[in-house]
Amino acid sequence: MRSAKDFFRPLALGAPEPLREIPFRPSRMIHFFPASNPKMVAKLPELAPKVDVLLANLEDGVPATDKDAARQGLIDVGRNVDFGGTQFWTRVNSLDSPWGLDDIVAAVTEVGHRLDVIMIPKVEGAEDIHYVDRLVAQLEAKAKLERPILLHAILETARGVANVEEICAASPRMQGLSLGPADLAANRRMKTTRVGGGHPDYLVRQDPIDGDINSQRAIYQQDLWHYTIARMVDACQSNGIFAYYGPFGDIADVVACEDQFRNAYLLGCVGAWSLHPTQIEIARRVFSPDIADVRHARRVIAAMGDGTGAVMLDGKMEDDASVKQCRVMIELANELAARDPEVAALYATIEEN
Ligand code: GLV
Numbered sequence: 199m200r201s202a203k204d205f206f207r208p209l210a211l212g213a214p215e216p217l218r219e220i221p222f223r224p225s226r227m228i229h230f231f232p233a234s235n236p237k238m239v240a241k242l243p244e245l246a247p248k249v250d251v252l253l254a255n256l257e258d259g260v261p262a263t264d265k266d267a268a269r270q271g272l273i274d275v276g277r278n279v280d281f282g283g284t285q286f287w288t289r290v291n292s293l294d295s296p297w298g299l300d301d302i303v304a305a306v307t308e309v310g311h312r313l314d315v316i317m318i319p320k321v322e323g324a325e326d327i328h329y330v331d332r333l334v335a336q337l338e339a340k341a342k343l344e345r346p347i348l349l350h351a352i353l354e355t356a357r358g359v360a361n362v363e364e365i366c367a368a369s370p371r372m373q374g375l376s377l378g379p380a381d382l383a384a385n386r387r388m389k390t391t392r393v394g395g396g397h398p399d400y401l402v403r404q405d406p407i408d409g410d411i412n413s414q415r416a417i418y419q420q421d422l423w424h425y426t427i428a429r430m431v432d433a434c435q436s437n438g439i440f441a442y443y444g445p446f447g448d449i450a451d452v453v454a455c456e457d458q459f460r461n462a463y464l465l466g467c468v469g470a471w472s473l474h475p476t477q478i479e480i481a482r483r484v485f486s487p488d489i490a491d492v493r494h495a496r497r498v499i500a501a502m503g504d505g506t507g508a509v510m511l512d513g514k515m516e517d518d519a520s521v522k523q524c525r526v527m528i529e530l531a532n533e534l535a536a537r538d539p540e541v542a543a544l545y546a547t548i549e550e551n
């Protein structure tokens with residue numbers, strides 16, 4: 199085990215110092231684009247101001263025959279596209295693939311000065327992060343980068359979930375985790391064939407009515423991802439990093455997508471992936487605090503004065519703990535308003551009372 203004293207020392211001579219805290223940057227939607235597709239790349243300047251994160255995807259979804267083109271696309275985008283205040287991330291191929299190493303080398307040495315985060319898929323334990331941590335430090339030193347590139351792991355194997363706490367704590371570079379429901383389902387031998395979302399057969403059923411098991415008993419579909427998201431949120435929060443829901447593959451079902459994103463938001467996630475422009479708006483709506491919540495949170499904070507004790511507001515008890523929840527809401531609202539003029543304009547309509 200490395201001494202705590204060494205934890206913030208660069209892992210290569212000349213590499214930038216690791217950050218001591220991962221800054222919160224709005225990332226309600228991590229918008230995926232295939233870097234090998236020139237048509238999609240041509241749309242990026244128009245898309246950049248509408249999303250919090252643009253991610254050049256090199257991994258799944260890119261055919262094996264296009265892997266080199268996608269890597270080159272990442273380099274071209276990093277050199278030529280103006281991202282403004284939008285973050286630039288990439289998802290590289292997995293560490294056990296024939297492309298992962300070349301992806302990381304290209305990302306850091308060719309466009310490392312523009313890149314904020316490298317997303318590493320199929321992370322199984324701290325050893326994967328340690329490997330990338332050292333490699334990235336060596337490459338940062340070689341490329342003379344002045345700020346460290348952060349790492350984001352996708353949780354998409356059973357072993358990754360079992361090791362989630364050590365993954366989050368493995369390096370000061372760790373920025374966050376995403377749930378990868380499609381790969382995770384396959385790896386766990388779950389009997390689903392979807393990319394994220396629920397399943398109609400995963401349910402609970404009302405007790406028999408008057409003892410008749412064949413009576414009309416209500417059924418309630420359950421969230422397949424509740425356990426994993428909750429674990430992921432606790433692991434991230436206890437390590438000062440951020441949790442994200444991943445992909446929702448049924449692009450046409452905007453209703454269920456919104457529900458899945460909202461469950462993640464309520465449990466503590468800060469964003470989700472958008473795979474299609476329709477999902478950008480959903481993520482913006484869901485991961486920005488609702489205007490009624492912001493209004494209520496401001497009232498509670500005002501009523502609670504120094505934040506201690508208890509008050510009654512609209513028949514409900516508010517105290518030290520509820521005011522803390524309200525502060526979480528207001529901090530997020532302020533951070534998002536500073537980035538997104540539409541959200542700022544919405545919150546500005548709240549009347550103080
Ligand atoms: C994402 O990569 C997933 O496997 O769901």
Ligand code: MG
Nearest residue numbers: 258354378381
């Ligand atoms: Mg995956």
